[in-house]
Amino acid sequence: MEYHRQLGLSPETFETVLDHVERASYEGTEYRHVPDYRRGVERGTVLFDGAVVRGFPKVPRTLVLGAGVPQQFDGPVAVEEKLNGYNTRIARIDGDVLAFSRSGLVCPYTTWFVERRLDLDPLFDDHPDTAVCGEMIGSENPYTPHDYSGVDSLAFRAFDWRDRQSGEPLDVRGRRERYGEYGVPQVRLFGVYDPDDAADELREIIDQLDADDREGIVMKSLDGVTQLKYTTSAANRGDLAYAFSLPFDYGQAFMFRRLIREAFQSIEWNESPEQAHKRAHAVGEAIVLSMTETIERVADGEAVGERHTVRGDPAAIDDLLDHLDAQGLTIDVQADDRVERERDGAERVVTFCKRVQSTNDTIRGYLDGQIVRE
Structure with missing residues (x-):
């Protein structure tokens, strides 16, 4: 396959990329x-049966809205909601609709969900070279669970429309109109703003999202090319609580970046000493309380890890567990039930824990008296 031509690379450059690709298979196709x-080449780019599906580009972040927005944009800025879930690209290859993870793996569970819950065939019939880009959200998912009102299990929200080979985006207005025509649910659009005057209005949006325990915003030029993201304090605290609940499995860089976001937001928000103290108290609780809870659980003999609940066709759940096992993850199934749903018939509901060995072993060692060498 002449993948280098599809990627716009010379044969020599493509050969250097091949040194770093990984092989996988889905239903017998490598x-x-x-x-x-x-x-x-973007992370998550896929070479599948002669076709290319470009990875989703990395979106930069600003720590200061008032300075970062006008520096990044020289024209109107569309502001949409950033959701807390997992990034998915959907493409149709040789008649099969497949869902790819951020790193480029076909996720059998997400593919099952898309086939069962989204009717994308009319879209792909009219636009066969499209990559449908969006976020899988909800409390029942195998990667990033988060509660959202109106989502009882798992749902998809589109946030981009790209040519699967070139990666070029559709403009924001055209994308929202097209998804509307095909009945594909989308992320919320807050409005279009002038970059020099946007900071105050974006502050109001962020404050409301923060109060609602939602993640943040993504700002885009109207042509969809330039993007910028910003997250709420609630999202930062949630990330810190999660990271410190597994303190020996998440690196210092992960934690430090979120602490920096809190500090810069406090300064830009011009917080009073009392407000800054309240923020510091909330951040400290997120860090310390989640960590002490984990230590107590290990001390009580529990194994800690990332806990998830998923529901779906029994075969799809089997495929998901096999998929996670193939990635070298240790999965402990904690509950496995079957339920009858009027719309979908029998479904399997599984709660499992992805065991994180470093945190379990390190905490157990310290509880047993292991010396800390600093």
Whole structure:
């Protein structure tokens, strides 16, 4: 396959990329994916049965809205909601609709969900070279569970429309109109703003999202090319609580970046000493209380890890567990039930824990008297 032509690379450059791709298979078809960013190739780019599905570009972040927005944009800015879930790209290849993870793996569970819950055939009939880009959200998902009102299990929200080979985006207005025509649910659009005057209005949006325990916003030029993100304090605290509940499995860089976001937001928001103290108290609780809870659980003999609940066709759940096992993850199934739903018939509901060995072993060692060498 002349993948280098589809990627716009010279044969020599493509050969250097091939040194870093990983192989995988889905239903007997072998494919390759790029797990990390490489020269000229986005993370998650997939080479599948002669077709290319470009990875989703990395979106930069601003820590200061008032300065970052006018520096990044020289024209009107569309502001949409950033949701807390997992990034999914959907493409149709040789008649099969497939859902790809951020790193480029076909997720059998997400693919099952898309086939069962979204009717994308009319879209792909009219636009066969499209990659439908969006977020899978809800409390019942195998990667990033988060409660959203109106989502009782799992749902999809589109946030981009791209050519699957070139990665070029559709403009924001055209994208929202097209998804509307095909009945594809989308992320919320807050409005279009002038970059020099946007800070105050964006502050109001962020404050409301923060109060609602939602993640943040993504700002885009109207042509969809330039993007910028910003997250709420609630999202930062949630990330910190999650990271410190598994303190020996998440790196210091992960934690430090979120603490920096809190500090810069406090300064831009011009908080009083009392407000800054309240923020510091909330951040401290997120860090310390989640960590002490984990230590107590290990002390009581429990194994800690990432807990998830999923529901779906029994075969789809089997495929998901096999998929996670193939990635080298240790999965402990904690509950496994079957339920009858009027619309879908029998479904399997599984709660499982992805065990994180470093946190379990390190905490147990310290509880048993292991010396800390600093």
